[in-house]
Amino acid sequence: MVLVVLGIDALDPELVDPANHPNLTLDTYQSIETINSVEGEPSTHELWPTIITGLAPKEHGLKLEDGVAWENPLLRYGSAAASYLLPDGIQTSIGAWLLNNTGEDAFRVPSTYYEKEGISTVFDGREAATIGIPNYVVDPENEDREHSLRRSLGDLFERDGSAQGGHTSSDPAAFYEQCLEMSMVRIARARRALRGGRESLIFAYTSGLDLIGHVTYDQPNLQMQAYSELDDFVGEVASDLREDDELLLVSDHGLQNGVHTHEAMVAGTSPRLVEGIDSVLDVRGAIEAELRHRDHSGPSSDSLSIKGNDTVTSQLEDLGYM
Numbered sequence: 508m509v510l511v512v513l514g515i516d517a518l519d520p521e522l523v524d525p526a527n528h529p530n531l532t533l534d535t536y537q538s539i540e541t542i543n544s545v546e547g548e549p550s551t552h553e554l555w556p557t558i559i560t561g562l563a564p565k566e567h568g569l570k571l572e573d574g575v576a577w578e579n580p581l582l583r584y585g586s587a588a589a590s591y592l593l594p595d596g597i598q599t600s601i602g603a604w605l606l607n608n609t610g611e612d613a614f615r616v617p618s619t620y621y622e623k624e625g626i627s628t629v630f631d632g633r634e635a636a637t638i639g640i641p642n643y644v645v646d647p648e649n650e651d652r653e654h655s656l657r658r659s660l661g662d663l664f665e666r667d668g669s670a671q672g673g674h675t676s677s678d679p680a681a682f683y684e685q686c687l688e689m690s691m692v693r694i695a696r697a698r699r700a701l702r703g704g705r706e707s708l709i710f711a712y713t714s715g716l717d718l719i720g721h722v723t724y725d726q727p728n729l730q731m732q733a734y735s736e737l738d739d740f741v742g743e744v745a746s747d748l749r750e751d752d753e754l755l756l757v758s759d760h761g762l763q764n765g766v767h768t769h770e771a772m773v774a775g776t777s778p779r780l781v782e783g784i785d786s787v788l789d790v791r792g793a794i795e796a797e798l799r800h801r802d803h804s805g806p807s808s809d810s811l812s813i814k815g816n817d818t819v820t821s822q823l824e825d826l827g828y829m
Contacts, residue, residue, distance in 0.1 A: 508751040510797055511701055511744060512710040513694075514558070514640065515737065516551060517717035519761030520772035528734060530742040533754065536774035540786035541760045544571045548767040549760035552614060554787055555641040555712065558757060559628045560621070561791035567626055569616060569642055614641035629791045630708070633798065636700040638711035639693050651696065653689040653713065660685065664718060679722055683729060687736055690715035694740040701747050707798060717762060724765030748776070753797065755780050757790055 515531075520538035523531045542563060544550035550571050553564040564570045618637070621628050630637060637645055639653055650658070663682040690713045697711035716733055723730040745754055754776045761768035773790070775781040779800070784793045 508749060508801075509701060509706070510708050510753050510755065510794065511697060511748070512708070512755045512757060512794060513697060513741060513744065514555065514710065514712035514757050514759070515716055515741075516712065516714045516759060517720050517762035517767070518756065518758035518772055519720075519763060519768060520770055521761060521763070521768075522731070522734060523772070523774075528738040530738045530745055531734065531756065531774060533745070533756065533774040533776050535778045535781055536756075536772060537781055537784075538770045538772050539784055539789070541769060541771040542787060543769065546571060549769065549771070551641055551714070551717070551759055554759035554771075555614075555643070556616075558759065558787050558790045559630070559640065559643060559710075560626055561629075561788055562626065563788065567621075568624060569620075615644050615647060616642040617647050618643050618645050629794050630710070633708055634706045635708040635710065636697075636703075636706045638696045638700065638709070640710060640712045641714075652692040653715075656685055656689045656692075660718075664722065679726065679729065682722060683719055683733065686715040686718045687733065689713060689718075690737060690740060694744060698744055698747050701744070701752070708794070720762035721765055745776070751801070753777055753780060753801075755794070755797075759787060 518531065520536070523536065525532040525536075541549045542554065542557060544553055544564070550564075552571055553569055556562075556567045556569045557564060560567050618628075620626075621643075628643070629635075630643075637643060639651060660682070662677040663685065693711050693713040697709055700706060700709045700711070716737055719733045720730050723733075741754075741756070748754060756772075756774040758771045758773075761770045761772070771787055773781045773784050773793075780793065780797055783796065784790055
């Protein structure tokens with residue numbers, strides 16, 4: 508009926524445990540290969556376009572050619588020239604200053620990019636809800652609560668090349684709470700889309716786990732607490748699934764000791780969902796195979812629980828998102 512895909516940035520296959528995280532491992536889960544950027548570690552900027560297109564970064568064109576500094580749109584158009592003029596360390600410092608002191612966001616490439624470049628995505632030709640996917644922005648003029656929270660982190664999350672995880676936080680406890688709120692927003696939006704009954708594919712992304720992991724290298728218990736809470740959030744989505752619905756979790760990389768690791772993971776409510784996924788390049792094909800395999804059409808309004816709808820709507824209203 509409906510396939511729900513939750514993109515959980517930095518969900519690490521070595522940190523999940525079926526006994527403690529039944530909703531992050533679902534019926535079956537496995538480690539998959541990811542792709543490194545030119546900087547030597549996996550890049551969120553590159554990998555979510557790869558996941559929705561099935562193309563390597565050099566093929567879809569969204570690459571970090573000059574390192575993390577050049578994720579910022581203010582530098583994107585000048586990066587080619589600047590790379591000949593500035594040493595890498597200075598480039599990174601400039602990029603870090605801009606990311607810390609402006610409202611620019613690194614992951615806001617509009618969805619129209621793909622059509623203009625002749626690149627197909629998993630969303631083409633079907634009714635799909637796309638929620639917060641990095642570098643696939645359907646309406647660049649609008650932002651949801653996760654995006655606005657991320658953009659307003661300020662000194663709660665600052666780039667620092669000398670820190671173990673490349674970032675520091677002025678108040679890790681407050682930062683943790685804000686990141687969990689960000690994840691709650693996207694999970695709630697996925698639940699609302701599932702209950703709304705208009706799409707056959709719902710694809711929602713959240714970055715909260717990744718952000719927390721970058722600043723808790725010296726507080727591993729806080730990172731694992733985030734795994735436990737996220738397991739509860741995903742469990743709420745799983746509880747909304749009807750008999751014929753399926754849920755697939757996807758990550759772009761892992762994260763340990765503050766830095767990205769070179770393994771991603773998938774988990775699914777059916778072994779069939781994950782058995783053909785060996786790398787991030789295979790996710791699109793697996794989603795399309797599942798949509799072909801079963802009649803994943805949106806549920807009729809008659810099949811939805813009015814009580815359930817009211818519950819989710821009330822939660823969103825209480826959080827100030829509706």
